[in-house]
Amino acid sequence: MFAKGLLGRPPRAPADVPRFRVLVLGIYLTDRVNQASQLVVDFAKSQHHDVDQKWVALGATPPTSDPGLKAVTVRHCRQLIPKFKLLNEMLAGLEVDDYDYIIFTDDDVALCPDFVDAYLAWVASCGFSISQPARTRFSYRDHKFCLRTWGVKARETLFVEIGPVFVFDRAAARHLLPFDERSPMGWGIDFVWPKKTRELNMTMGIIDAVTVDHSYREQGKTYSSSDNRIIMDEFLRDVEHLKPEEARVSIRIYR
Numbered sequence: 001m002f003a004k005g006l007l008g009r010p011p012r013a014p015a016d017v018p019r020f021r022v023l024v025l026g027i028y029l030t031d032r033v034n035q036a037s038q039l040v041v042d043f044a045k046s047q048h049h050d051v052d053q054k055w056v057a058l059g060a061t062p063p064t065s066d067p068g069l070k071a072v073t074v075r076h077c078r079q080l081i082p083k084f085k086l087l088n089e090m091l092a093g094l095e096v097d098d099y100d101y102i103i104f105t106d107d108d109v110a111l112c113p114d115f116v117d118a119y120l121a122w123v124a125s126c127g128f129s130i131s132q133p134a135r136t137r138f139s140y141r142d143h144k145f146c147l148r149t150w151g152v153k154a155r156e157t158l159f160v161e162i163g164p165v166f167v168f169d170r171a172a173a174r175h176l177l178p179f180d181e182r183s184p185m186g187w188g189i190d191f192v193w194p195k196k197t198r199e200l201n202m203t204m205g206i207i208d209a210v211t212v213d214h215s216y217r218e219q220g221k222t223y224s225s226s227d228n229r230i231i232m233d234e235f236l237r238d239v240e241h242l243k244p245e246e247a248r249v250s251i252r253i254y255r
Contacts, residue, residue, distance in 0.1 A: 006212075013153075015121075019048060023094070023098075024051060030064070030076075031061045040072055048117045052099075054090060054094075057073050058081065082185045084162075088177075092178075097174065102168045103165065103166075104163075112133075119207055122154055129197060130204040131205050131206065131207060139214035154209060154253075157205050157248075158246065159204075159242075162189055165212050180235070180239075188233075188235050191236065191247055195241055
């Protein structure tokens with residue numbers, strides 16, 4: 001079933017975009033089967049943008065011997081580190097202002113053809129500072145709202161999920177990084193983002209024209225959902241945020 005929901009080459013955005021400098025930050029689990037090697041290849045296929053990739057290997061098993069993935073693996077962590085804490089460590093030595101867009105990715109997705117070029121064309125055309133590709137209907141998901149909506153190219157929303165793939169533009173990176181480590185796995189941060197983006201006069205949205213498939217590895221197998229839910233609840237008690245029913249709404253539809 002993996003990647004079955006991905007269609008052919010996605011429709012192009014209505015306007016051309018300039019050449020962007022793009023950073024891909026990925027984490028792959030060495031103790032689990034993953035798609036990291038293929039993702040490195042797919043992210044590198046951009047014909048219109050300059051893409052840098054930095055991946056961290058996480059797990060007791062030695063990192064991959066695949067030369068392509070090995071070339072962009074900057075660190076091996078044998079001890080499990082919460083995802084968003086690890087992302088902050090990856091970001092610490094980087095100048096985020098050097099990049100027009102940062103793509104944050106897990107290791108268990110499949111990308112549609114021409115992903116980077118098609119996706120960034122839509123994001124730039126819509127002006128989203130925080131965005132995500134819609135998930136195919138065969139994907140594991142926590143929020144049905146993030147599945148692809150047929151007949152729609154993109155949606156301006158008040159919700160962008162923290163994974164498996166999400167994207168910040170330079171403005172979002174400048175104002176919203178580093179991630180808040182009071183929720184080290186990121187749970188609940190996506191309910192804080194809409195409050196922050198409103199304050200900063202930024203928009204966020206989901207690109208339905210350019211999808212990812214997230215059916216390769218079942219969610220919740222590498223962490224405790226109950227523990228993270230407790231942490232999320234404690235985190236959200238201390239910060240301004242939207243309730244799920246307030247966040248999962250579409251402000252504007254692009255057809």
